[in-house]
Amino acid sequence: xxxxxxxxxxxxxxxxxxxxxxxxxxxxxxxxxxxxxxxxxxxxxxxxxxxxxxxxxxxxxxxxxxxxxxxxxxxxxxxxxxxxxxxxxxxxxxxxxxxxxxxxxxxxxxxxxxxxxxxxxxxxxxxxxxxxxxxxxxxxxxxxxxxxxxxxxxxxxxxxxxxxxxxxxxxxxxxxxxxxxxxxxxxxxxxxxxxxxxxxxxxxxxxxxxxxxxxxxxxxxxxxxxxxxxxxxxxxxxxxxxxxxxxxxxxxxxxxxxxxxxxx
Ligand SMILES: [Zn+2]
Numbered sequence: 001x002x003x004x005x006x007x008x009x010x011x012x013x014x015x016x017x018x019x020x021x022x023x024x025x026x027x028x029x030x031x032x033x034x035x036x037x038x039x040x041x042x043x044x045x046x047x048x049x050x051x052x053x054x055x056x057x058x059x060x061x062x063x064x065x066x067x068x069x070x071x072x073x074x075x076x077x078x079x080x081x082x083x084x085x086x087x088x089x090x091x092x093x094x095x096x097x098x099x100x101x102x103x104x105x106x107x108x109x110x111x112x113x114x115x116x117x118x119x120x121x122x123x124x125x126x127x128x129x130x131x132x133x134x135x136x137x138x139x140x141x142x143x144x145x146x147x148x149x150x151x152x153x154x155x156x157x158x159x160x161x162x163x164x165x166x167x168x169x170x171x172x173x174x175x176x177x178x179x180x181x182x183x184x185x186x187x188x189x190x191x192x193x194x195x196x197x198x199x200x201x202x203x204x205x206x207x208x209x210x211x212x213x214x215x216x217x218x219x220x221x222x223x224x225x226x227x228x229x230x231x232x233x234x235x236x237x238x239x240x241x242x243x244x245x246x247x248x249x250x251x252x253x254x255x256x257x258x259x260x261x262x263x264x
Contacts, residue, residue, distance in 0.1 A: 044077045049087035050094075052077075057096055057107060058193060060208065061260045064109035068097060068257075076160070076258040095190040108197060112247045115198040119242045122191050125184065126172060127234040133178050134230040136223040141178035145219050146181045150156035150175055152215065168209040169196045175218075202245040211240055215228045 055063035073084045086135055088105045091097045097105045110118065133141070148171055154165045155164040169192040176188035214237045219230040 009232065037096040043080050044083070046083055046087040046090060049073070049077055049079070050090050051085065052263070053087070053091055054094070054096055054193070055166060056260050056262075058169055058196045059163075060165055061255070062107055064107050064197050065200055066257075068105040068107065070104070072257055076263050088198045094193070096193055108194065110194055110198050110201075111255065113200075114194075115202065115245065115247070118191055118194045118198060119238065120189075122172075122195065122233065123238050124240060125188065125191070126132060126175070127231040128180050129176050129184060129188070130218060130222065130230040130234040131227045133175060134225055137178060137222055137225075142219075142223060145171070145174060145178060145222075149215050156212065159184055162210050165196065165200075168215075171191070171210065171215045198245065199241065202247050214240070 053062065053068070068088065069085050070081055070088070073087075074081055076139045077084070084263055088097060088099060092099045092105070096108060098108050099105050148167065152164065152171065155167055173185065173189045174193050176185045179185070214233070218230060218233045218237065256264070
């Protein structure tokens with residue numbers, strides 16, 4: 001009886017190598033690899049591609065309105081068009097890219113009006129979420145949020161700008177997750193993603209992340225079950241982020257897509 005050789009036995013050593021073997025049939029491969037893994041251990045499925053692009057957008061490495069050509073993404077990730085197209089559809093559903101008929105995929109590019117609407121929506125939702133979470137936060141969610149704030153502090157201490165930008169936005173999403181409402185969590189994730197782009201485009205150079213210690217102040221109020229204070233602190237926090245925006249001078253960025261997506 002013949003045995004099916006595993007990937008290691010086949011001697012595949014790079015993304016391109018792994019995927020050139022399967023391009024004809026495009027079998028599903030699930031799972032992702034962490035950033036600390038070597039490129040030869042990446043398992044490139046739609047989720048992997050979505051996460052790479054999502055993180056690059058959140059960390060302001062991928063500029064608004066950047067064209068994401070299918071051809072370039074296939075070459076970058078070493079996968080076939082079907083897989084890239086599925087990833088692009090997922091990213092479109094999450095509000096991270098726009099799919100334009102006959103033109104292709106572009107990172108969303110919010111203008112001043114949309115930016116204003118995004119912060120208006122956040123101002124309506126997030127203080128209410130902070131109030132709600134303060135009324136009923138379990139120890140598991142509290143620990144999850146404390147751990148997150150520790151990661152933010154570490155990133156701030158190590159001057160890891162990209163990590164800090166991502167973690168800064170993710171605090172808001174995780175707070176929404178702690179509400180236990182999946183719809184709210186999804187909406188906040190989309191709003192935070194758009195906000196990250198907006199702050200990347202219009203934020204003053206020194207204010208690309210949430211102001212220091214304010215997440216801790218909000219969480220401390222939540223831990224003390226002070227609903228009014230939690231709500232008020234979140235309102236002030238969002239106002240401060242919004243006040244730091246300057247719509248007069250957007251700064252588009254350029255770069256090598258494979259490098260931006262961590263595939264070089
Ligand atoms: Zn914040």
